[in-house]
Amino acid sequence: MKTVIIGGIAGGLSAASQIKREDPGAQVIILEKSGDVSYAACGMPYNLFYKDKPVEELYALDLDTIRKERGIDYRQNHEVIRIDPVQKEVAVVDLINAREYRESYDYLVYATGNKPIRLSLPGFEDNDVFYFKTLDDTRLVKKIIYEKAPTNALLVGSGYTNLELADVLYNMKIPPVILEKSATILPSFAEEIRAKVLEKIEEKGITLHTNVDIMEKNGTVVSTRAGDFDANMVVVSIGVKPNTELFSAAGGELGVAGAVKVDRFLRTNLPDIFAAGDCAEHYVRQLGRNGYMPLGPAANKQGRLVGSNIVNSKAMKMFYGIDQTAVFKFFDLTVATTGLSERQLGEIGANYVKIHVDTPTRGAFPGGGIMRVLLLLEKGTGLILGGQMIGQDVVAKRLDVIATAIYKQMTVFELAELDLSYSPLYSPVWDPLLIAANKAAKEA
Structure with missing residues (x-):
């Protein structure tokens, strides 16, 4: 064969x-x-930190x-x-x-x-425009950073990649400016989660412009309906196809x-x-x-x-499928989602309830932070339809618990009864998931 x-x-x-x-x-x-x-x-943005670490280490x-x-x-x-x-x-x-x-x-x-969706506009095929999709893109961006020492960067698009890049470039003392064509960022996330990301953008002093239509790039100047932006480096990340x-x-x-x-x-x-x-x-x-x-x-x-x-062509197995679980880092925040989004629930006409809670990630122990847990559940049955989280400390692994609950078609009533581990080093006595589940159970 x-x-x-x-x-x-x-x-x-x-x-x-x-x-x-x-x-x-x-x-x-x-x-x-x-x-x-x-x-x-997914490791490409973080490889930029290390001048002498070859991108081949991502193999x-x-x-x-x-x-x-x-x-x-x-x-x-x-x-x-x-x-x-x-x-x-x-x-x-x-x-x-x-x-x-x-x-x-x-x-x-x-x-x-x-492959990346490219901007078919004048000037966007220049050598200082990157689409940051492949290892070759990473090699070129590193070359620009360490050989030309850019003093700023223009990020076109505000999805996961450019938000991660904004974090990395900011910490490398290369101030980023983000341009977004849509009215807001992260459309698959609920407003309650998106708001915390926007707060972090404002806290860090990162310039974000939404509803921006780009016209052209001429040299280092990108012309838009919102004005002109001078940039030593441009990264375009507006989606893939x-x-x-x-x-x-x-x-x-x-x-x-x-x-x-x-x-x-x-x-x-x-x-x-x-x-x-x-x-x-x-x-x-x-x-x-x-x-x-x-x-x-x-x-x-x-x-x-x-x-x-x-x-095994005579005994093939089916692909079980995905539950749309994803996570990314943005400064000290972890942003994560699983299951259906509000937009998808609206498209299928679901009768759903949304709740969110803010809670500490640990008990009486130094460190930790605050996290926001958001649950989407079916009205009446309490079936968990989706979950999103944002915060410091252990967020991603808690999100995985919700992903598991969705996989097993659990309700918030069952989620509230899970015997989750407790130690003040890792969790309050009532884990954030249990607090959210108990609140959701009252709304179901």
């Missing part, structure tokens, strides 16, 4: 590793366009381990330019040696990830947000072609349908399942 995988970052390498794990004799070829191997993209595995220990034929700088689903082969360009060749397959895994042109050109069907349409087994409409990761749809359990939320954990889970389903 021969499997060709297009893309070798998260989903692609996970698929390859699982195939070799279950069938050591299988032939697995990864064709990766870049010169890198699978890496932890999940080194090339020798992939090739020798896992037995995977991993080919860097090999770009697939065409898929022929009838002949079951791909056309490949070896970018280093400038030669084109064809590679046949029994199974094909499409794992090309996504699935990298699907190659698949679509081969007759592949696209779905939500232009991602590769997949069934629950992660098969596409093309014979013996699977898709995984940031280029593919993701089944959202609570909605009972596919959505698109490109994050590393889902990409790795999908890749592993694709690998297993290729080996």
Whole structure:
């Protein structure tokens, strides 16, 4: 059995590793366009802090381990330019040696990830504009920071990436200015959570402009409807889109947000072609349908399942799905979400209740902080539909408890009875989750 995988970052390498794990004799070829191997993209902003720490330290595995220990034929700088689903082969360009060749397959895994949405405006193809999506982007930003010593930075977009970058650049003494086209930031978060992020932006003296329409960039000056901004460095992070042109050109069907349409087994409409990761749809359990939320954990889970389903083609398993759990850091705050958002609940016409509480994260012990817990629950039944948190100290792991509760379809009445650990070093005697659950139980 021969499997060709297009893309070798998260989903692609996970698929390859699982195939070799279950069938050591299988032939697995990864064709990766870049010169890198699978890496932890979420660590890129924090690598900027360290002048001499190579970005290659973000690699999940080194090339020798992939090739020798896992037995995977991993080919860097090999770009697939065409898929022929009838002949079951791909056309490949070896970018280093400038030669084109064809590679046949029994199974094909499409794992090309996504790419940044670019600003098609004058000046935004300049060398001092970065989209901060790949390790090459990180290399270039580090080069600018440590060789040109910028005195300020303009961040276009206010999503997770640029908020994390704002934190990093601020602490590197490079004052950031954020421009956001929408009326507010973090639209998937409730106002009660968003307000705390805005408070932190104001506390740090970071300039944020919303409702901004950008017109052009001329040299170091970015012209907008809100005025002109002079910047030594510009980072654009206004969203991503699935990298699907190659698949679509081969007759592949696209779905939500232009991602590769997949069934629950992660098969596409093309014979013996699977898709995984940031280029593919993701089944959202609570909605009972596919959505698109490109994050590393889902990409790795999908890749592993694709690998297993290729080996076990007569006994394939379904992708269980995601609960839309995500977290990011913003200065001393952790901001996290799981389950459905208010916007999604409104779209499906749910009858829901929202509560939030502010509470200390620890008992009578130095340190800790304050956190805000927000719960969304079904009116009448108390079924937990979503949860969001923001605060200092241990936030992410508490959010994981809510993610688990949603996975098991628990109610706030059940959440209130959980036997959570207590020590003043880690929690008040009533954990913030229990306080929130008890308040929610009264509103259900």
